[in-house]
Amino acid sequence: MSIAVDAMGGDHAPEQIVLGALEAAPLLKSKLYLVGQPEEIRKFAPNLPANVEIVAASQAVGMEEKPLDAYRKKKDSSLMVAARLVKEGKAQAMVSAGNTGAASATSLLVWRQISGVHRPAIASPMPNKHGGFVLLDSGASPDVDPEHLVEFAIMGRAYAQQVMGRKNPKVHLLNIGEEEGKGNAFAKQAFKLLSKHEWFAGNIEGKDMFKEPCDVVVCEAFVGNVVLKTAEGVAELMASIIKEEVPTNKLIRAFYWPVKKVMKPIREKTDYAAVGGSPLLGLNGICIISHGRSNARAIKNAILMAEATVENRLVNTIREAVDRDLGHLIHSESDHASGVVESVTEVP
């Protein structure tokens, strides 16, 4: 079992990526490949643990580079070399905190979709009062059809079951009303298609998914990405208002220790570094997409998440679930990646 880490991707690469890998290494059953410019990586890891190996890649993809350009022009980028390690079976998953669009496009084009899956989706773990849920698609595939939400649902269920440990996970459709018949044309059609599956639990509203028990919530990429960022924005706004209310005077401030105390679980639940990243699902390989501003702790947790997806056979579970739930719809689609390339390149 091996994990490839894109050591050159992210706002704080390679330093925080390398340090995160070193933190993860002793906790892993897997081997780690640190992919990037060896001299840069060695600056932060003069002594490598036994299960960490550097794999050379001469190029790096910039955070603002166009995804398709990165794929076409940088054949020796750390991202591309990491993806190829997975493609060749030398690694089973990869982690990147670099350009999200480039990581999604490269993963798609190098690995291709699981048979029966048309569009990959980013599955984001979200907090709530009941151990959290996974939201997908949170940004991989804009402009999908309602049919694709069924694929996302199947992929999300596999993740909830294999990685979150949920038994027979249920799927909700994110909608603007609870009852059947609510929402826009897209949501109504998605509801109809999802209703054919026994694991479908109906509509859920944006407010209720943070309050009620749920496992998997599906929506299209634009909505999912807006949810993710709105949640982040509101949490930050609240934290900053609270912070402003605490007096700056050191003596008075001492009485405010309970504020620090009550905010601790919030910080833990909303800290992206505690989660590490969001897996890109639906491809013949797993890429954990980490936040651009990932620190070592986030990378460590992303690597642990990557190992969990491999150990729990996530790709195979998705394959089997797609086959079981959509088998009758799968024709001989050996290569249907080309149609989605343009849209993947537009990923935020």
Place this chain on the structure above:
Amino acid sequence: MSIAVDAMGGDHAPEQIVLGALEAAPLLKSKLYLVGQPEEIRKFAPNLPANVEIVAASQAVGMEEKPLDAYRKKKDSSLMVAARLVKEGKAQAMVSAGNTGAASATSLLVWRQISGVHRPAIASPMPNKHGGFVLLDSGASPDVDPEHLVEFAIMGRAYAQQVMGRKNPKVHLLNIGEEEGKGNAFAKQAFKLLSKHEWFAGNIEGKDMFKEPCDVVVCEAFVGNVVLKTAEGVAELMASIIKEEVPTNKLIRAFYWPVKKVMKPIREKTDYAAVGGSPLLGLNGICIISHGRSNARAIKNAILMAEATVENRLVNTIREAVDRDLGHLIHSESDHASGVVESVTEVP
């Protein structure tokens, strides 16, 4: 100047509606019409202030009733009678905490759109670090075209200017990336159309609108409604986690007064009752849509908001702005409501 209040709409109607009206009455320059079943209203207002008058309506619209059914079948509902008071010029705005879909559909069908406006939009005031912004459409018109976002922008600007007191308000497009060319096909087209106006300030992400100064943020109804409810859900989740961290033991609890203190501005900024409601814009009349669970305080504030829209000539300002910014596009459209009726009936 008169405001019509739907006394029978809302989870706590008529009691909280009537009490809210009585709280608002001494603060108003306007006359108030309390519309509903007189004997029910009088239970909570045995003595009416001089500027409050009861207008009889024999029917009430239920919270789960289909909007178009309510409009077609209940011609003497409190909602319908209130809307007619505005139509006939006896009132200039109305307030309803009842069925949102029915309030939107009834307003649209009784008042019709301002010339040049195709779809009404609900404008929701949202908090941020810089005095807040207004988000629209937050749920009135599902399945709009990108063109309609330009109308929403013009309506939102009029609100920001006339009611929020912003000078030369800017409009942002809610998107999943900042740069031009980001987002789905809808957002890209909307960006292109909005770019023709000097008040357009580009894309904004869900996270940044809570952090950076902004006046008006436009998006389509599904996304806007999800933003609204996600924000509500996250704020409630955080508040409930904090609450759980405060010990129940009364003695220890006493040391936790700073928590209560720092949470006060949060409660104020996120309390729907402090805002009162969201105006439905684009029609020949203003309807303030209040939360179904509105208490007297929310109704009081909704009535004050209604008066502010009338006093500051909001409908006329929208008329003038549409004429100025879209005048070249307006043909002789005297009656274009019929095409949108079906979609308005689907409002959540």
